[in-house]
Amino acid sequence: xxxxxxxxxxxxxxxxxxxxxxxxxxxxxxxxxxxxxxxxxxxxxxxxxxxxxxxxxxxxxxxxxxxxxxxxxxxxxxxxxxxxxxxxxxxxxxxxxxxxxxxxxxxxxxxxxxxxxxxxxxxxxxxxxxxxxxxxxxxxxxxxxxxxxxxxxxxxxxxxxxxxxxxxxxxxxxxxxxxxxxxxxxxxxxxxxxxxxxxxxxxxxxxxxxxxxxxxxxxxxxxxxxxxxxxxxxxxxxxxxxxxxxxxxxxxxxxxxxxxxxxxxxxxxxxxxxxxxxxxxxxxxxxxxxxxxxxxxxxxxxxxxxxxxxxxxxxxxxxxxxxxxxxxxxxxxxx
Amino acid sequence: xxxxxxxxxxxxxxxxxxxxxxxxxxxxxxxxxxxxxxxxxxxxxxxxxxxxxxxxxxxxxxxxxxxxxxxxxxxxxxxxxxxxxxxxxxxxxxxxxxxxxxxxxxxxxxxxxxxxxxxxxxxxxxxxxxxxxxxxxxxxxxxxxxxxxxxxxxxxxxxxxxxxxxxxxxxxxxxxxxxxxxxxxxxxxxxxxxxxxxxxxxxxxxxxxxxxxxxxxxxxxxxxxxxxxxxxxxxxxxxxxxxxxxxxxxxxxxxxxxxxxxxxxxxxxxxxxxxxxxxxxxxxxxxxxxxxxxxxxxxxxxxxxxxxxxxxxxxxxxxxxxxxxxxxxxxxxxx
Numbered sequence: 001x002x003x004x005x006x007x008x009x010x011x012x013x014x015x016x017x018x019x020x021x022x023x024x025x026x027x028x029x030x031x032x033x034x035x036x037x038x039x040x041x042x043x044x045x046x047x048x049x050x051x052x053x054x055x056x057x058x059x060x061x062x063x064x065x066x067x068x069x070x071x072x073x074x075x076x077x078x079x080x081x082x083x084x085x086x087x088x089x090x091x092x093x094x095x096x097x098x099x100x101x102x103x104x105x106x107x108x109x110x111x112x113x114x115x116x117x118x119x120x121x122x123x124x125x126x127x128x129x130x131x132x133x134x135x136x137x138x139x140x141x142x143x144x145x146x147x148x149x150x151x152x153x154x155x156x157x158x159x160x161x162x163x164x165x166x167x168x169x170x171x172x173x174x175x176x177x178x179x180x181x182x183x184x185x186x187x188x189x190x191x192x193x194x195x196x197x198x199x200x201x202x203x204x205x206x207x208x209x210x211x212x213x214x215x216x217x218x219x220x221x222x223x224x225x226x227x228x229x230x231x232x233x234x235x236x237x238x239x240x241x242x243x244x245x246x247x248x249x250x251x252x253x254x255x256x257x258x259x260x261x262x263x264x265x266x267x268x269x270x271x272x273x274x275x276x277x278x279x280x281x282x283x284x285x286x287x288x289x290x291x292x293x294x295x296x297x298x299x300x301x302x303x304x305x306x307x308x309x310x311x312x313x314x315x316x317x318x319x320x321x322x323x324x325x326x327x328x329x330x331x332x333x334x335x
Numbered sequence: 336x337x338x339x340x341x342x343x344x345x346x347x348x349x350x351x352x353x354x355x356x357x358x359x360x361x362x363x364x365x366x367x368x369x370x371x372x373x374x375x376x377x378x379x380x381x382x383x384x385x386x387x388x389x390x391x392x393x394x395x396x397x398x399x400x401x402x403x404x405x406x407x408x409x410x411x412x413x414x415x416x417x418x419x420x421x422x423x424x425x426x427x428x429x430x431x432x433x434x435x436x437x438x439x440x441x442x443x444x445x446x447x448x449x450x451x452x453x454x455x456x457x458x459x460x461x462x463x464x465x466x467x468x469x470x471x472x473x474x475x476x477x478x479x480x481x482x483x484x485x486x487x488x489x490x491x492x493x494x495x496x497x498x499x500x501x502x503x504x505x506x507x508x509x510x511x512x513x514x515x516x517x518x519x520x521x522x523x524x525x526x527x528x529x530x531x532x533x534x535x536x537x538x539x540x541x542x543x544x545x546x547x548x549x550x551x552x553x554x555x556x557x558x559x560x561x562x563x564x565x566x567x568x569x570x571x572x573x574x575x576x577x578x579x580x581x582x583x584x585x586x587x588x589x590x591x592x593x594x595x596x597x598x599x600x601x602x603x604x605x606x607x608x609x610x611x612x613x614x615x616x617x618x619x620x621x622x623x624x625x626x627x628x629x630x631x632x633x634x635x636x637x638x639x640x641x642x643x644x645x646x647x648x649x650x651x652x653x654x655x656x657x658x659x660x661x662x663x664x665x666x667x668x669x670x
Contacts, residue, residue: 103622127462127645130633134469141476141626155622287438287490288623291476295630298465302637310462311642 003257007265010249014269017242019276024235032231035213036224037240039206044244046199053192065193071186075197078180079205085172092169095162100155103143104166109136111167111174112263119178122258127310131303132260134295139267142274142292146284177259184255191255198251264300271296338592342600345584349604352577354611359570367566370548371559372575374541379579380586381534388527400528406521410532413515414540420507427504430497435490438478439501444471446502446509447598454513457593462645466638467595469630474602477609477627481619512594519590526590533586599635606631 024030057063066072093101113132116122124132184194210224253262271293277283302310359365392398401407428436448467451457459467519529545559588597606628612618637645 125646126640127637130637130645133629134633137626137629140622144479144623144626145481146479156620285491288476288479291472291479294468294472298469302462302465305461307642307646310465311460311646 007261010265011269013246014266015272018273020239024239040240041243042203042206045247049192049195064189066189076201078176079201081176088169092165096158106136106140107170108173111170112259115174115178128303131299134299138292138295142289144288146286181254181259342596345600346604348581349601350607353608355574359574375575376578377537377541380582384527384530399524401524411536413511414536416511423504427500431493441471441475442505443508446505447594450509450513463638466634469634473627473630477624479623481621516589516594
């Protein structure tokens with residue numbers, strides 16, 4: 001399976017995630033407890049991965065499976081990071097409004113690339129760094145509040161703690177992704193075995209979260225397992241399965257591609273959702289959405305296109321002698 | 336004189352043009368007839384160029400000066416194009432509002448590059464084409480009307496003729512620039528001699544315009560030469576000299592650099608003016624101004640940086656075998 005097919009599929013499913021979630025509402029409200037969705041998605045991923053692992057072990061006896069606790073215990077770390085991240089997210093939202101929070105969320109594109117370089121030691125060319133910044137700029141541009149919007153709080157008016165927490169949130173998001181990629185690429189274990197470890201801890205943490213919510217709520221709504229499927233429609237199940245599927249695709253990309261591919265997939269998904277919302281939910285098409293889309297497309301091309309396709313300078317060379325050397329060697333293509 | 340010094344100077348002077356023009360107003364009104372300013376600027380450029388030509392001929396007897404009418408008559412063409420352009424501009428503004436017009440004005444960045452390629456046969460790499468589009472996107476982004484602006488007409492709501500005229504206006508703007516570059520580079524004539532021809536026709540056309548304005552106004556305000564300097568303050572003279580100076584710099588760039596350099600200078604000047612206006616005129620700093628500035632800076636780097644500085648891929652090569660060939664030849668620089 002080529003990584004770009006998986007990336008495109010992730011883009012489509014991430015986009016449909018937002019749309020399905022909106023469709024699963026009734027009159028703008030959730031008839032079900034939304035907190036149960038991530039838990040069921042983890043369970044779904046765990047069950048499916050277990051099944052696929054079992055099948056793989058039967059077919060191919062040489063399937064690598066590292067079961068030493070020293071290695072297995074590392075798979076709890078992403079769940080811990082996500083836990084801290086969720087709490088930081090919550091704290092940030094006490095200082096800034098949701099649109100400011102959404103705009104700050106674009107920083108995780110840049111923090112992911114920085115940790116990609118620092119932690120995984122993957123080097124990017126200057127052009128690729130510019131592409132990363134442009135991706136963040138492009139997504140932010142599409143989110144700029146236009147003329148005539150109802151509420152108009154200034155982006156720059158929140159307390160400084162809000163911005164600091166926003167940056168921290170972006171760093172934690174990046175850390176979780178980068179650490180997961182580190183785990184998946186650490187050895188040649190079966191992808192499904194790695195998933196099983198990851199999602200076992202994920203399910204435990206999500207379950208603990210539901211238990212904690214019950215405890216804090218004073219068991220008003222009964223225990224979580226009693227109301228687990230309350231208000232679930234077909235659409236809600238689709239939300240669960242969709243969320244689980246995107247998680248599995250991300251896992252695959254972490255092992256066979258990298259975090260930058262994932263970041264591009266999810267960022268373009270955000271744009272795709274906005275474009276589809278113009279047709280599905282009568283969102284007003286804006287100039288900034290068009291501009292943001294153009295910028296992100298450029299960024300995609302700048303990052304992934306082979307260099308010789310970008311900078312093939314035909315016969316007229318304007319710059320320093322070094323580039324003359326390149327022109328002599330590169331295969332000339334007529335533009 | 337290196338072209339980048341001239342380009343930076345042009346950026347500064349173009350930016351100060353807008354600021355000086357605003358400063359020359361009294362309570363938002365012009366105490367002088369603004370239509371006299373371009374005319375006096377042409378005369379200033381003509382006088383200065385004549386002086387510099389005379390000086391050059393004295394110092395260097397081998398100064399090339401083509402005086403055949405066959406060649407001289409071509410220098411009227413830019414003035415004709417500008418005349419048509421002004422009329423199209425006027426017609427466009429009967430269909431669209433000024434902010435839509437300003438945004439469509441950014442198209443001339445792209446049309447200039449297209450005519451640069453088609454008419455002057457100057458080839459650009461794919462990356463440079465992307466840089467051009469990003470420059471137009473960046474300037475447009477900075478002009479996106481934000482939340483809380485007073486008037487909120489939709490960008491997409493004008494009649495189709497408005498957009499067609501806007502595109503035509505951008506094409507004419509580009510044609511004028513590209514034809515001027517063609518003239519300046521056609522032969523090795525003295526720059527000042529070429530300027531003298533250009534500005535003689537320019538002065539004549541501007542004078543004709545003033546005469547026509549008088550005629551249409553029924554000579555209510557007397558003849559133009561009677562009210563030429565009415566209401567002129569020091570600041571107004573600075574506006575005239577500034578406008579003349581930018582014209583001379585553009586002329587130099589047309590001969591010793593090219594239209595793309597000029598386009599970058601004037602686009603960045605627009606951003607510089609907006610940034611300065613935040614401090615000078617209390618313009619509200621917006622997210623779109625920040626985003627637009629980042630995009631234009633990236634564009635500048637992408638267009639002008641030597642390719643090997645952009646795509647130096649260090650030891651880990653991700654792409655097709657062709658790039659391996661490049662890495663072997665390129666001078667490795669540590670990022």
